[in-house]
Amino acid sequence: MRTAAAGVVVALIGLGITWLGMWAQVVIYTAVGAVLMVLGVLAGLPLLVVGGARLVEWLGGGARRPVLHLAARNLARNPGRAAATTASLLVTVTVGATLLSGIATTNASMNAIMGASAPVDIRVDGIAAADDAAALAARAKTADGVEQAVVVPVLDVGITPSDYEIDEITVSAVDPAEVAPVLRSDKGLEGLDDDTLVLANDYGLAEGAAVTLTGSRGSAELTVHVAEAGLGPVVTPAVAEELTGQEPTALSLWVRTAGDGTDTSVVDSVRDVLQRPDLVVSTSATERASFNNQVSRIVTIIVAVLAFTLLITLSGLANTTDVSVLERFREIGVLRATGVQRGQVRRLFITERCSPPCWAGCSGRSWGRCSAWRPWLPCSGSTPRTA
Template sequence: GPVGRMAERNALRNPRRTGATGAALMIGLALVACLSVVGSSMVASATDQLDKTVGTDFIVQSDSGQVITPQAVQAIKNTRGLERVTEYKTLDANLTTPDGKVSKDETINAADPTYAKDLRTKTVAGDLADAYRPDSMSVFEGFAKDHGIELGSTVSVAFKDGRTAKLTVRAITSDDVVIDKGAMYASIATAARYVPADRMPLDQLVFATAKEGQQDAAYTSLKSALHDYPQYTVRDQTDYKQALKDQIGQLLNLIYGLLALAIIVAVLGVVNTLALSVVERTREIGLMRAIGLSRRQLRRMIRLESVVIALFGALLGLGLGMGWGATAQQLLALEGLKVLDIPWPTIIGVFIGSAFVGLFAALVPAFRAGRMNVLNAIATE
């Protein structure tokens, strides 16, 4: 109506001031939108990778980074309803490659042969299951290219807590993965031949797979079996996805808290702009009141003007932020995070929230304008 048209024209009266006021909100919301897109894409990409590659039902690990004791591993193996249990260790080693170069402080991921079923890692050459044969291993694609390694090449592996082994490369894994990217695999049995039992590291993770149709019962039994080991957490794939989402969410919430300060400053900028606009238009406001504009209509006009500025900044900010987020996701795609996921509920919620920010920012200026004395306002020079 007429009040809305006046609010629009008031916002356009001083474009530079309106633009500067909306820009502060735009920058804050652009960062919020960008981080929302990046965080949502990271979760979606990791979830997609879990669905495609993880072939086990349960993952047992310590959230504090503790290793899993042999007693806890045995309790897992004694759980009813499980088809297989896979142990997973990491060992430090120095590798001497066929080109004569020494690669220090590398990590060998030693696991049971069933790990090839638990994690379906893509290979560019060979079969990952062959890497768990005696005196065999796998290397990742980038490492193989850098050192001229092919299937059948021999790598000298000097375990830091044991002897030196000559291992044959049976598989080369793809770098186009998210989970265990850059890992080199060998079997626990192979590692045990060269590392004394008293120096063999404990398990970092344990994977368990239920018998067909017994997933729910096995999940309950597994939690019960580890009741005496509260430092370890049993997660199925749904739990693991939620834990991943929560970890990224905690980081984003911290950043959002800092960005909230920038948005508060932007709100104060809107308040300042409206207050200045009211002061500049004192006589005009008095004249409009004299010809019939009610206090309620006056306050509505100022509120709508504030909402126009806020939504103007929000629309530009969210559009710019989604563009930044999509660009950042394309860069992350080089690391295997290939799913672009735009959190539309968050974007729409922020846009609607911007309208309420505009209403909130207009409270004080609208209240002051509504209390103006009409005669004094008209007499103002």
């Protein structure tokens, strides 16, 4: 009993860790939680069987559903038998559910990584300051598969010092509230304020380094924040105004597509509605679609393997039930002689999910006194007892 109770506790802890791993999108937590959950459930099976039997007995109501009542009494008296029967099926289902949960967690993690590395589905660059950017954004929104489009100012500024052997970079003036509807992830904007330049680590600048950006109308001293996302160098609109004043700058159009961003045909629709061959239209849909196809193939293979495993498990349960029917021949005869119908006997065995019963090793002795928790121990008494 102590082992079974400890198993239930371990299973609950494993369930909590698995949920935490899925919420945090950390595969290792999901795997550890799944292992603990399976081990705990296996150890706690007898206790779970007794609880399930009591529930069935309560729902059965005795006189109202005598078959359920009898099955529940048999399960409560011999939980080891039912635990041994259901162990293989439970392990198969648990392992299958864990694998699918792991795949879902991995998929969510990779989608989060893809969203952070390519937060914008479609970018339209090359828009000059004299162009009507608002009209271009409105036309882009009419393309099939486009949800939202936002215009972002882009400016070329000087930078000192730089360890990347460059003295000029292109930065985007981003208002997080305005671009939020088009971004798949906002990780590229973490730490952005009027004193910070956010950029990727491939620019060779260390976290916290002091840099000076020089524009056409002024300069600004900023602190570097290195981000892992793919938005590129980013400053706030206030910094951009400090660098260029009210002078018009080049523009970029950021577009978010419908769904998960894997539809590669949307970029063609955007090109068609813009009708500007001079604009550079780029998309991250190809990489997203390739990744999703790989995950789908892996999921299909695992589901097929699990289906075959489940068939093998069900075959084993069917064989075990067949053997149990033969061993309980006298019990079935007594039930039939007292008026129990064939369908009721069938439901009795299905409800119990019978395995070779404890009294198979207690021939000539009391089945009722055979240890339910330790069915391998010898029995005492001399009268075999059926249901």
